Structure formats: structure tokens, C-alpha cells
Amino acid sequence: MSAFAHNFADPEKVARYATMGPPAFMPGHGGVLQMAGVLLAETMPDDGQMLVVGAGGGLDTRALAAAGPKWRFVGVDPAPAMLDLARAIVGPEVNARLELIEGVAADAPPGPFDAATLILVLGMIPDDGSKLSILEDIHRRLKPGAPFILVDRCGDRTGPAFERDVDRYIAYALASGVDEATLEGARASQKANQGLVPPERNEALLSEAGFSGVEVFYVGMAWRGWVAYA
Numbered sequence: 001m002s003a004f005a006h007n008f009a010d011p012e013k014v015a016r017y018a019t020m021g022p023p024a025f026m027p028g029h030g031g032v033l034q035m036a037g038v039l040l041a042e043t044m045p046d047d048g049q050m051l052v053v054g055a056g057g058g059l060d061t062r063a064l065a066a067a068g069p070k071w072r073f074v075g076v077d078p079a080p081a082m083l084d085l086a087r088a089i090v091g092p093e094v095n096a097r098l099e100l101i102e103g104v105a106a107d108a109p110p111g112p113f114d115a116a117t118l119i120l121v122l123g124m125i126p127d128d129g130s131k132l133s134i135l136e137d138i139h140r141r142l143k144p145g146a147p148f149i150l151v152d153r154c155g156d157r158t159g160p161a162f163e164r165d166v167d168r169y170i171a172y173a174l175a176s177g178v179d180e181a182t183l184e185g186a187r188a189s190q191k192a193n194q195g196l197v198p199p200e201r202n203e204a205l206l207s208e209a210g211f212s213g214v215e216v217f218y219v220g221m222a223w224r225g226w227v228a229y230a
């Protein structure tokens, strides 16, 4: 994710994000968003309200809005360029049921919400209490029992497979057609990314933040998706 982080202020690169961003880096990106919609629909009321944390780019909101044609969304993201891109990507129909706020989870309204997502964000947040704070900020905004979707790339920076996994991350994006210059930046930022943690660490953080029923619904190379309940 940090592969994209330094591009948010560059309008040309932001525009390319929709095709050569997450869908080119994460195996089965479209399928993951579709699964998220299916899992959330199990409990979302027809006109329920969802909190989308890290809503920049709009790809997650666009897919979830298709899963629930009457669902309403509040999205937060600290990057104004990414919020602009989200408005453009979701289109007028979804914009009418989407409120976007410049900020982080702590800046979101109290809710309580019927569901929440944190997709391709947590992996670039340092594990110095910041990851836990985000998860707690989301948990306290959910109705009891409401579902939460977490999707991210994982990794053990100190483990023997770390370099190999970065190679695979880059090889996958290369096979998707990502250009050499972007790949170089992606490799450097993944190597430097202090936010990468093993999947077990995310599961421990989910429990610590108050979530239960934590279940893996997606594994794609080093990427993972979980559903958990407030």
C-alpha cells in the first residue's frame, strides 16, 4: 500500500491508481470486494449505514454500493486528492448516498454504524499503538455484533521469507502490467514499510480492540482478508 502512498498528491498518478493501483497489486482484488459485500450483506439492513475508513480512491465504496443499492456510506481519508478520486470513481448515484470526510477513523461521526471496512490501510500504519487505535476507533463506532472487514498485505520483516515475498509482490504487479518505475518505488516502499506485520498480529490486534468471531475469508499470496464482529 505504501507503494501508492507517495503518489497521492500527483493528479496523473492518482488517476492511474484506479487501474494500475490496488487491482494490479492485490490478487483477486475485485473478487475480494465482492466477497466483502456478500459478508456484510448478511447483517446489513437494506438502508444500513457503513463506515469506510481509508475511503480514498473509492474502489471499495463503489463495489460495496453495488452490493447494497440502498446502503449509505460515511468515508474518511486524510488525503484530499484521494477523496477527489473517490468522488469521481463512485459516480453521481453513489455520491448521493456517500459522505466523505477528510480525516482518520477518530474524525468519523460516532455512528453507531451497521458495518465498517478498513481495506488496504492498516498495513502502512506503524504497530506502535497506532494500529490498535484505528481498530478501537472503528470498534467504538459500530453497533454491537456489527461486521467489520479488514484486508491487507502481511509480512514478517524479520523472517526468512520477507525478501522472497517482496519479490512475489513485485512479480505479480509486473504481470499485471505495472511499469518499471512504479515497480521500483513499490519495491523500495515495501522494503521500508515498518507497518507490515504477520497475519497473527492483525488477529491479536482485532481481539485487543474488542472484535470477536474473527475469520479469514481470503488469502492471496501475502494478502489476507478477515471478517470480525463488534
Ligand SMILES: C[S@@+](CC[C@H](N)C(=O)[O-])C[C@H]1O[C@@H](n2cnc3c(N)ncnc32)[C@H](O)[C@@H]1O
Residues within 6 Å of the ligand: 001, 004, 008, 022, 053, 054, 055, 056, 057, 058, 059, 060, 076, 077, 078, 079, 082, 103, 104, 105, 118, 119, 120, 121, 125
Ligand atoms: C491503498 S489506498 C486504499 C483505498 C481504499 N480503501 C481501497 O481499498 O481502494 C490507502 C488509503 O488509506 C489512506 N490512509 C492512510 N493513512 C490513513 C489513516 N490513518 N486512516 C485512514 N486512511 C488512511 C490513504 O490516504 C489512502 O487513500
